[in-house]
Amino acid sequence: MPDGDKKLDAKARYSAGVLEYKKMGYWEPDYSPKDTDVIALFRITPQDGVDPIEAAAAVAGESSTATWTVVWTDRLTAAEKYRAKAYRVDPTPNNPNEYFAYIAYELDLFEPGSIANLTASIIGNVFGFKPLKALRLEDMRLPVAYVKTFQGPATGIVVERERLNCYGRPLLGATVKPKLGLSGRNYGRVVYEALKGGLDFTKDDENINSQPFMHWRDRFLYCMEAVNRASAATGEIKGTYLNVTAGTMEEMYKRAEFAKELGSVIVMIDLVIGYTAIQSMAKWARDNDMILHLHRAGHSTYTRQKTHGVSFRVIAKWMRLAGVDHIHAGTVVGKLEGDPATTKGYYDICREEHNPVSLETGLFFDQDWASLNKMMPVASGGIHAGQMHQLIHYLGEDVVLQFGGGTIGHPQGIAAGATANRVALEAMVYARNAGKDYLAEGPTILAEAAKTCTPLREALDIWKDVTFDYASTDAPDFVPTTSVS
């Protein structure tokens, strides 16, 4: 890209009137970002006839210090420091109307430890800005200095496993279905059967809070009866994600306290409660030895479309800072959106200590997590025992695999469905560790395990043809090419 216009002298820069953003200092092609800068990568689609560099400078301006006209009061500040700087604009590989704009932000623009403050700048006014047709926040580089101002996941993968006494395999869960309408007593039945049958966790769905058919205290009481019965029946530690989402913080704290009093190991919240509420609950969870599950309710309204909104990889980064322990991050093979490479990028954000640049998985920046705890990704939605080899191949070991329909819809009942999933999982991990090519031999490994497990045999028979094969709406822009040697 051409380097735009030369810097103006102070008199020209600050004379009253309207000036292009790139001339106001929001475009600095020679700028090299500092280690302490926050960097954001936006996909910008300028209106017809709008210069992409001016559009990038406008994004930098509107997400930091600028307004639409020159103001003399800038000169009372160290304005050059506080201006965000667009320093690089690249065409996207696949669409001539879209550009990648890299923008660097001085660390002092942000309040320490506040996702609300970070996002009020980065995705505040700027997404409705008229000169842009569309705008998407693709990725962010969060400097170590800033990462260290956040608590991070309340428990983390390692301590979660230590508390649950569960190692070496993915955890297993299921969401209670039907998600609305069951009474507390009937709801607890599903929890008991699923946990007794072999699952580690059951889960409230995102919209189970406190409704006329089941008020929250009833659900909590019956669920904990089920959890304790299942624990005594198996000798294992079991949990159920009690959703404490409510209309006010006071109510959420009250519900979380009751869950603690009942001895639950885990509580759950929905993404729609907002960033500040999430951070508050993460702090509560750290103070009360509680695992914190986040259901990403609502995210697809802004993460799914490729040209406008916020990529889920950015949401995942914010949630690791905010401090949740579990986050739904896609299944690849299930019923919900999820390109394999893009999903791998999300999982790496959750679980790695350091993310190197990886354009093929959508990671544009080197990200150091500065020893923040790791988040356990959760795979949920349209998965079943017959896909176990693919699930382990794509998602790895530190993940919660949640089979809702795939447990509760089993022809021999919920406990049998749970057993089928657990046997399939253990057989696949066993085969992997024993050095088998488990991805290729997956169906054979499952068929072999099913010889001594009728519930697995039935699960494989009933769901053998279920796949969800649709084109992804959010695949990476960069595909690795084979190098010629």
Add this chain to the structure above:
Amino acid sequence: MRVTQGTFSFLPDFTDQQIHEQVQYCIDNGWALSIEHTDDPHPRNTYWEMWGHPMFDNPDAAAIVFELNECRKVYGSRYIKIIAFDPSPGWESIRLSFIVNRPSEEPGFKLSRTEIKGRNIQYSITPYSSDKPQGSRYK
């Protein structure tokens, strides 16, 4: 009942050859292996008795299988598990843990309920076997 703690409790009990394969996987990953036994299988009994120290720097899975059989000679009526420790930064904990020996009879756990204020119940889980003193719980 069958205590289903550990990575592979839903599979049929492993042969020594199968144990060898899993142990070799851990060794290849650089993890130290340890043998532990107990006659108190409570789900929150974290500290089982150690059969010697974890084996660091041991390249051969056969050594663990040998030690396991030595342990079985003494504690064959108890639960025995093999644990793999990963010392790498950011982990520094257990990576795999599976039961390799169990009592011939597993009586299971008693669930006690204490009704407290409101409809709240306090639960506690006790292995039936732990009514007897340590060392005489399983035959």
